[in-house]
Amino acid sequence: MADKPLWRQVFDAVDRRVAPPVEAGASSDAFGDLFAVSWRVTRRVQRGLERRSRRVLHLLNLPTATDVRRLTEQVAAVQRELREMQDHVPQERDVPERR
């Protein structure tokens, strides 16, 4: 403690008083409820914006977030199928790779 500069001693004293109630608040039911509501509202707003912008973007022949999401899902599904097929094909063990 004696080695610490005065500003740090003051900071630590304040932190010791402030941190416990802030941590308790962040893990409280009230904060959880508020966070969950704001999360859902944000998601809903994003989806609403996506819906509204979809028509405009499609008119301009541009992909929307939904299009990208669908494509991602399809690519992932193809990748998974490919992996399943690979897993059924006996493979020679790779030569160890040096790192």
Next chain:
Amino acid sequence: MSPSLAPGAVLERVERDVERALRRGRNGLRYAAGTHRPKVGQTPKDVVWQHHKTELWRYRNDDVRHRPPVVIVHSLVSRSYVLDLYPGNSAVAFLLRSGLDVFLLDWGVADAAEAANTLETYADEAIPAAVAAAREAAGTGDLTLLGYCFGGVLSLLACARQVELPVRNLVLMATPVNFHGMQAITNLVREGRLDPDDILDTTGNVPPEVVENAFRLLKPTAEVSQYATLWENLWNDEYMEGYQAMGQWTRDHVPFPGAAFRQTVEQLVRRNALMEGTLELGAKRVDLRAIRCPVLNVVAERDHIVPLPAAEPLPALVGSEEADELRLAAGHVGLVAGRAAAKVTLPGIAGWIIEHSERA
């Protein structure tokens, strides 16, 4: 005149403060510019097995003095280089110096292709395959499995579901089994405020930012304290190296595969199924009492991510005759990185493993 006001002492102090101010300026500029970041994960290794994004690494060691080898199973939400942070601060290097043959199972970075990965994918497929590959590479019949954090949960599941898995010893570090003991981090999903699907992104996984923010919310003022400590030690090159490496790791989470996350929330968090003995995977009950090998449960007293009540009950849940606990005055990351790890945690773990091994 007091000693501190002696002209020599004053001059010495002024010189020291000027020197520190100069170093502070230099290190501050380097930090802001993002240059001089320490290189992480530098211990030489070879990839001995690979399946999609999962890789099993074997660290090079010309001085293996103990058998069987150790296979480390890392968590699903963070980067494995925390176990091999940088030279001088590496859990892996410590185990190598202790004469152990060390492997590490790294899950890679999940994307949409991994979104369908379930807990079974890891516990029933990846870990047994990696264990087989490690045994073949090391030429041994069995091995020591070491799970860290959620990697410990996966290791437990693998050993409980495949009783024939040749695991001689099981070491679990900061491994949650009583998810009701993780009140803070599970707050948003435990009581249905958010459903798992609300959290998944377009790839079907939990985005790394969500993982990072969940950890940040556990100690909201910690970041400010860290900046204060940074300012205090900005002159210290050694401190800066550690701070930057650790800072990089804490901001470097990976997506949590969506299907495994759903199971984690529904079974482990909401039903506390590991603790209650009601966990079912693939319509098969998971019985932790099927684990009979010696178990070491490493718990950290200051762990705010996996607090003591979440990790402590483990020895009582397994069927092992020998289930030891190593309780350490450290935090979650302090178990594997930093000065305390090198002085206390890692010697304790390596010592237990060596006691349960034989000369090579």
